[in-house]
Every structure is written in structure tokens, then in C-alpha cells.
Amino acid sequence: MITAGRFAKRAPGWSGVRIRPDAVAAWCFLLPTLLLLLLVAVYPLLYSFFLSMTNAQVSGPVLFIGLQNFVRLLHTAIFTLTLSNTLWYTLGAVTIKLVLGLALALVLSQQVPGMRWIRGAVLIPWVVPTSMAMLAWTWMFDSTYSVVNWVLMHLRVVSEPIAWLGTPRLARFAVTLVNVWSGLPFFGINFLAGLVSIPQELYEAATVDGAGPFVRFRQVTLPLLRPVLATVVLFSVVMTSSDFATIFILTKGGPQNMTQILSTLAFKLGLATGDLGNAAAISLYLFPVLAVSTYAQVRLMRRVWQW
Amino acid sequence: MVSSARRRVLVTYLTATPFVIFALFPLVWMLMTSLKTNIELYDLAQNPFLVRAGVTWEHYRFLFTQTAFPLWLRNSAVVATTTSILSVVLAVLAAYALARLRFPLAEAVTTFVFIVYLVPTTLLFLPLARLMALFHLSNTLWSLIVAYPAFMVPFATWMLTAYFTTIPRDVEESALVDGCTRLSALRHVVLPLARPGIITAALFGFTLAWSEFIYALTFISTTELKTVTTGVVVDLIRGDFFYWGSLMGGALVASLPVVLLFALFFDQYVAGLTAGAVRG
Numbered sequence: 001m002i003t004a005g006r007f008a009k010r011a012p013g014w015s016g017v018r019i020r021p022d023a024v025a026a027w028c029f030l031l032p033t034l035l036l037l038l039l040v041a042v043y044p045l046l047y048s049f050f051l052s053m054t055n056a057q058v059s060g061p062v063l064f065i066g067l068q069n070f071v072r073l074l075h076t077a078i079f080t081l082t083l084s085n086t087l088w089y090t091l092g093a094v095t096i097k098l099v100l101g102l103a104l105a106l107v108l109s110q111q112v113p114g115m116r117w118i119r120g121a122v123l124i125p126w127v128v129p130t131s132m133a134m135l136a137w138t139w140m141f142d143s144t145y146s147v148v149n150w151v152l153m154h155l156r157v158v159s160e161p162i163a164w165l166g167t168p169r170l171a172r173f174a175v176t177l178v179n180v181w182s183g184l185p186f187f188g189i190n191f192l193a194g195l196v197s198i199p200q201e202l203y204e205a206a207t208v209d210g211a212g213p214f215v216r217f218r219q220v221t222l223p224l225l226r227p228v229l230a231t232v233v234l235f236s237v238v239m240t241s242s243d244f245a246t247i248f249i250l251t252k253g254g255p256q257n258m259t260q261i262l263s264t265l266a267f268k269l270g271l272a273t274g275d276l277g278n279a280a281a282i283s284l285y286l287f288p289v290l291a292v293s294t295y296a297q298v299r300l301m302r303r304v305w306q307w
Numbered sequence: 308m309v310s311s312a313r314r315r316v317l318v319t320y321l322t323a324t325p326f327v328i329f330a331l332f333p334l335v336w337m338l339m340t341s342l343k344t345n346i347e348l349y350d351l352a353q354n355p356f357l358v359r360a361g362v363t364w365e366h367y368r369f370l371f372t373q374t375a376f377p378l379w380l381r382n383s384a385v386v387a388t389t390t391s392i393l394s395v396v397l398a399v400l401a402a403y404a405l406a407r408l409r410f411p412l413a414e415a416v417t418t419f420v421f422i423v424y425l426v427p428t429t430l431l432f433l434p435l436a437r438l439m440a441l442f443h444l445s446n447t448l449w450s451l452i453v454a455y456p457a458f459m460v461p462f463a464t465w466m467l468t469a470y471f472t473t474i475p476r477d478v479e480e481s482a483l484v485d486g487c488t489r490l491s492a493l494r495h496v497v498l499p500l501a502r503p504g505i506i507t508a509a510l511f512g513f514t515l516a517w518s519e520f521i522y523a524l525t526f527i528s529t530t531e532l533k534t535v536t537t538g539v540v541v542d543l544i545r546g547d548f549f550y551w552g553s554l555m556g557g558a559l560v561a562s563l564p565v566v567l568l569f570a571l572f573f574d575q576y577v578a579g580l581t582a583g584a585v586r587g
Contacts, residue, residue, distance in 0.1 A: 023410035025489045030416060033401035033460055040457035041423045044434035051434060104326055110319040118323045120573055122330045126580065127569040129518035131536045132558040136333035139340065139551055145348070147336065147355050181329065186580065188326075193581040235425075242427035245520045249540060263429035263521075270433045271525065283430050294425050298418055 051280035058274035069281035078257055079265070083285065086261040089172075090241040090289075093179040098233060100180065101187025108192045119189075126185035134249035137178045141165050141250070165251050168258035175259050179246050183239070187232055194228030195221065230300055234293045241289050262286055334562070341366050341556035348552060366552035367560075375530050376557055379538035383517055383561075386448055386534060390455040391512035395505060397456065398463030403493050405464070406471035407479070417468065424461035431457075432525045439526050450526040451534070455516045462515070463508035466582045470504030471497065507575040514565045514576075535561040 052069055056062045073079040108119055125133065140147050141164035149161045164174045198221065206216045222229075244263040247253060253260035253268065262282055270279030339358070340348065347353055347360040370376045404410075405417050435454055436445070444450040474497060482492045498505070523537045530542050539557040543550055569576050 021489075022408040026404040026408040026410040026413070029400040029404035029408070029489075033397045033420070033464060034416070036397065036456055036460060037420070037423050040435070040454055041426055041431065044431045044438060045426065047434040047438065048430065051437075103322075107319060107322045107326065110315065112316045112319045115319075116573075118327060119577075120570070121327045122323075123569070123576070123580075124334065124566065125330050127514065127565050127576070128334065128562045129520070129536050129565065131518070131520045131540050132337075132562050133333050135540065135554055135558045136337050139555060140333065140336060142551075144351070145355070145551075150355050181333075184326075185330070189577060189580050238425055238427060242429040244429050266429070266433065267521075267525075271436075276433065276437070279433055283433060286427070286430055290425065290427070290430070294422050297425065298421065301421065 048280045048284060051276050052284050054277045056276040056280075058276065065277075069278050070284075073278065073281055073285075078260070079282065081257055082260045082262060082265045082282075085172075085257075085259060086241055086286075089176060089179070089243075089259075089261055090237060092176045093183065093240050094233060094236050096176070096180045097183050097187045097236060098229070100184055101191050101232070104184065104188035105191030105195055108188060109195045119192075122188060123185045125182050126189075130182055130245045131249060133182060134178065134245055137174075137181075138165070138250055141174055166255055168255055171251050171255060171259050175247055175250055178250060179240060179243060182246070183236060187236070190228055190232045191225065194225045198224045227300065227303075231297065234297050234300070238290055238293050242286055334559070334566075337555040337559040337562075341552055341559055343552065345552060363552075366556045370553045370556050370560070374543065374553075375533070375538060376535075376543075376560075378531050379533050379535040380561070382448060382532060382538075383535040384564075386451045386455065387513050387516040389452050390459060390516045391509050393452070394456045394459035394463050394512045395509045397460050398467050398508060399493075399498070399501075399505065401460070401464045402467035402471055403497065406468045407476075407497075408489075420461045420464050424458070424465060428458060428519070428521050432521050435522070436525045444526075446527055446529055446532060448527075448532060451516075451519075451523060454522050454526070455519060459512040459515055463512055466508050466511070466579060467501065467504055469582065470501055474500050503575070503578075506572070507579045510568055510572055510575055511579040514568065517565050 053064060053066055054062045055065050055069075104122060108115065108122070139145070143163050143166060144161070146161065146164065148164065149158070152158045153161070162170060165171050202220050202224070203216055206220050211219060241261075242263055243261070244267065247259055247261055247264050248267065251259045253264045257265075262285055266279045266283040269275045269282065273279075339356075342362045342364075343358055344360045344363045344365070347358070353359065401420070405413060405420075439445045439450045439454075444453065478500070479492050479496050482496045483489075487495070518536060519534075520536050520540075523534045524541070527533055527537065530538070533542060535557075539554065539561055543554050543557055
């Protein structure tokens with residue numbers, strides 16, 4: 001404020017005078033937020049980089065060992081399995097959410113009586129705390145009392161109960177399905193928002209030109225939905241690859257680490273074993289995904305939103 | 308003959324049905340499980356969709372009298388309320404600066420806030436746990452009150468920045484000409500106009516904080532200090548006893564506050580959920 005006052009006195013009438021007090025006020029308003037983010041997000045992230053390059057345990061001396069953790073991990077069977085699990089989990093879940101999300105958005109865009117209720121109902125999985133829903137899914141996939149099995153057996157799809165969470169391939173399917181369950185609302189509602197912002201005249205023009213529903217979808221809907229599709233997919237790649245509660249509660253990474261992903265392995269090593277150096281290195285293998293996705297999103301945001 | 312309009316309605320309902328069942332089934336299953344007697348729950352010969360032996364409140368009675376469940380609810384309420392208020396206050400100030408004030412680096416700060424918004428909690432829980440121990444905050448609700456705003460403030464700032472830019476400048480500028488300071492212009496002119504946006508940001512923050520899992524799991528180990536999400540998951544599953552009745556009851560009660568808020572403020576939630584995709 002002192003600076004602003006002096007500045008104003010020295011150069012009255014200069015247009016810069018209006019900018020100066022603004023800048024002081026701006027930094028005052030931003031200070032609490034910036035301090036908080038530096039302290040609780042940036043600092044821990046940097047600290048994580050530091051830990052990953054040490055042999056830190058919960059207690060005892062800390063030795064700097066460079067990139068040794070990262071290199072050694074790549075030669076560990078459990079870690080490479082975990083890395084590929086994370087990759088397939090993310091790829092599988094995001095693809096299914098993308099396809100089903102588009103279908104859901106098309107259904108939700110229809111104007112029929114009661115659509116508000118349908119929209120509300122399909123958004124519920126987003127609202128319910130993930131960990132609480134995961135308990136319900138664990139129970140629904142229970143080895144003895146699974147309601148899913150009961151239904152499948154009565155529809156004569158299977159003849160005996162299936163161990164959903166105890167069989168490697170089925171467990172992978174189950175955790176992906178459950179991730180789709182919790183992530184689908186976000187896809188559906190954002191695609192819907194994108195759909196309704198497409199001008200109706202474009203569809204009318206396409207219809208006049210003789211385009212059927214499929215051609216209209218491919219030539220009008222998809223191209224105009226591209227920015228929304230990109231934003232949602234990029235966001236979901238980060239969220240899915242760093243998912244924790246789904247796997248931690250449903251399978252704990254089992255059976256035999258077949259559903260282990262980076263976050264659950266880092267948690268296991270860091271908290272159960274106390275091997276902080278390796279745990280930090282494991283979770284930082286997520287960092288490239290985060291960096292690429294963030295870069296792409298910032299680029300996208302700048303194009304959509306003019307500063 | 309069925310008119311094409313009525314056929315469209317019918318087709319819409321038919322295609323919506325699987326999505327609705329898929330979305331709601333886990334909640335329905337929580338409710339059904341929590342109301343059945345143990346004898347019926349663990350009888351394999353029974354049709355699990357029917358309640359033959361009558362409804363029981365036993366699981367809920369157990370939950371509220373024999374466990375720390377009421378404490379967990381209280382802890383969650385305390386943490387979620389405190390952090391959402393705190394986050395909205397910080398975000399209003401920051402968003403106002405980013406949306407309204409001209410200063411060098413405004414663009415860089417906006418990008419920075421956006422990037423922090425994308426950093427997942429699974430990347431931060433480990434170093435944060437160390438830092439909490441260092442500052443003697445481990446195993447206190449304070450650890451959560453300090454940590455949660457880190458993901459709540461960026462989202463709220465981002466949403467409110469977009470919201471503030473939709474408020475016409477002239478209203479505020481006339482207040483400034485009348486001798487208001489920036490802060491009082493913000494309080495008396497901008498805030499009342501931004502109420503819907505602020506409510507959305509607060510509701511969203513509350514929901515995120517209420518549902519948070521990994522920080523609460525890592526920072527807090529004492530049963531009585533747990534939040535409802537970690538309490539139900541970690542401390543209700545014990546021994547070889549079948550606790551599914553009370554477990555599902557707990558999961559349902561823990562979901563109810565946010566589901567109710569969602570039902571009451573449906574439009575605000577939709578606005579918040581789509582804030583990222585359709586701006587501009």
C-alpha cells in the first residue's frame with residue numbers, strides 16, 4: 001500500500017497508477033491460497049522426489065542413493081506386474097467409461113417426462129463416498145453370498161458360484177467394472193453438457209442434406225464434442241491411474257498381486273513395511289502420466305478459455 | 308398404432324433402465340442387507356431379493372450403541388464443515404484476484420492453481436504423512452483440516468474464477484468510484500451476486516472432504532479419531548464374525564448426508580461437475 005501511494009504521487013494521471021494498487025491487492029488476496037498450496041501440495045511433492053532418491057526407512061539414517069530405487073524397481077517382478085496392471089486398469093476402465101459415457105449422454109439428452117429423476121439416479125455413484133460403495137461391491141462379490149452369483153445362477157449363465165475377487169482374471173474384471181461404476185457419471189454428465197451446447201441448426205442442416213442418425217453422430221456430434229471428450233478423458237486418466245480406494249477395499253491388490261496397482265503397492269510398502277524410499281519411487285512412476293496429461297489439459301484450457 | 312413420439316419415449320426409458328439399475332443397485336443392496344436378520348442373510352437357500360423373516364433394526368442398534376460409529380460421523384462432519392468453509396473463504400479471495408485484478412503473472416498463477424488441482428492425493432499421502440508427524444499433527448483431526456484444503460481450494464478457485472468473470476464489471480466499478488476499497492467492494496457487491504457459485508463450491512468441497520479416504524487412512528490411527536469412511540472400512544471389519552448387516556448399514560448412513568445434499572441441490576452439483584468441460 002505504501003508503494004502504491006508513493007507511486008501515485010510521483011506519476012499522477014499515468015495509466016499505470018491504476019494497475020499498481022490492483023497488483024498489491026491481488027497478491028494480498030492470493031497470499032493465503034498460495035501459501036497453503038506451497039505448503040501442502042508443492043512441498044510434499046518435492047519431498048517425495050527427495051525421499052525417492054534415498055534409502056529412507058521410518059527411522060534411522062537417510063542416505064542419498066540417486067536413481068537406484070527407480071532402476072532396481074524395474075528389475076523387480078512385483079513392480080513390473082504392478083506397472084502393467086496399472087496400465088491395463090487405466091486403459092480398460094477409461095475406454096469403457098468413454099464408450100458407455102457417450103451412450104449414457106445420448107440417453108440423458110432425450111427430452112422425456114421424468115428425465116430429471118433419471119439424471120439424478122445415474123449421478124448417484126459420483127456422490128456416494130467411493131469407499132462406502134466399495135464395501136457394498138465387496139459384499140456383492142462375496143465368495144459365498146454373492147448376489148451377482150445368485151442372479152447368474154438363476155439365469156443359468158453359470159452352474160456354480162464364481163470366486164469373483166479370488167480368481168486373477170475375474171478380479172481384474174471386477175475392479176475395472178467397479179471403477180467404471182464410480183467414474184461413469186462424470187463422463188455421462190460432461191458429455192451431456194457438451195451435447196446440449198451443440199447448436200440444433202447443425203443437425204437440421206445435416207438432415208436437410210440427407211444425413212441419417214449415424215452420419216449425423218459421426219459428422220456433427222463427435223467433431224464438436226472433441227474438446228469435451230479430450231478434457232474428460234485426460235482428467236480420468238489421471239484419476240483412474242491414481243485410484244486407490246477401489247482396489248484397496250475390493251482386493252487389497254490380490255490375488256497374488258494380480259490387481260496390485262502403483263498406489264496400493266506404494267501404500268503397502270510405505271506404511272506396512274516402512275520402506276519410504278521405494279514407496280515414494282513407486283508412486284512417482286505415476287508422475288509422467290500426470291505431467292503429460294496436465295500439459296495437454298493446460299494447452300486445451302488455454303485454447304478454450306481466452307485470457 | 309404407436310406414434311413415433313411415444314416410441315421415442317419408450318426407447319429412452321428402456322435404454323435408461325440398465326444405467327439406472329447399475330447406478331442404484333449398490334445403494335439398494337446396502338439398504339436391503341442392513342435390514343435383514345443374520346439368519347436370513349446367511350441362509351444360502353433363501354432368495355436374497357426377498358425379506359421373509361421381517362425387518363430388523365438390530366444392525367443399526369449395534370452400530371450406534373456398540374461401536375464408535377457416532378464419533379466417526381461427528382469427526383467427518385467437523386472436518387468436512389471446517390474445511391469447506393475455510394476453502395471457500397480462501398478461494399473467494401484468490402478467484403477474485405484472478406478474475407478481476409490486473410497484475411503481472413495472473414496467467415501463471417491461474418495455471419499453477421489448475422496444475423495443483425490435478426495432482427492426485429495418492430502422490431502426496433506418503434510425504435504428507437511424514438510432514439504431519441514432523442509437525443506433531445499425526446493422529447489429530449487437524450492433520451485432515453490442514454491437508455484437505457489442498458485439493459478443495461484449487462477446485463473452488465477454478466470454479467469461482469469462472470463465476471466471477473460472468474458478473475458485470477460496471478456494478479463493482481461504480482462501488483469503487485463511490486470510495487469502496489477492493490475488499491469491501493468484494494464483500495458488499497460481488498459476493499451477493501456470486502452466491503450461487505459460492506454455494507456450489509462449498510457443497511462440492513463438503514462432498515469431497517466427506518468422502519476422502521487415503522489421507523484419513525494414513526494420518527489417523529486411533530479408532531475414536533477416525534472419519535466415517537475409514538472407520539467403517541477399517542474398524543468395523545473385525546474377526547471372523549459376519550458383520551455385513553451393520554457394515555452395510557454403516558455404509559448407507561455414511562452415504563446419506565452427501566446423497567441428501569445432492570438431492571436438495573441437484574442443479575448446483577451438476578454445475579460443479581461440468582465446470583471443467585463446458586467453460587468458454
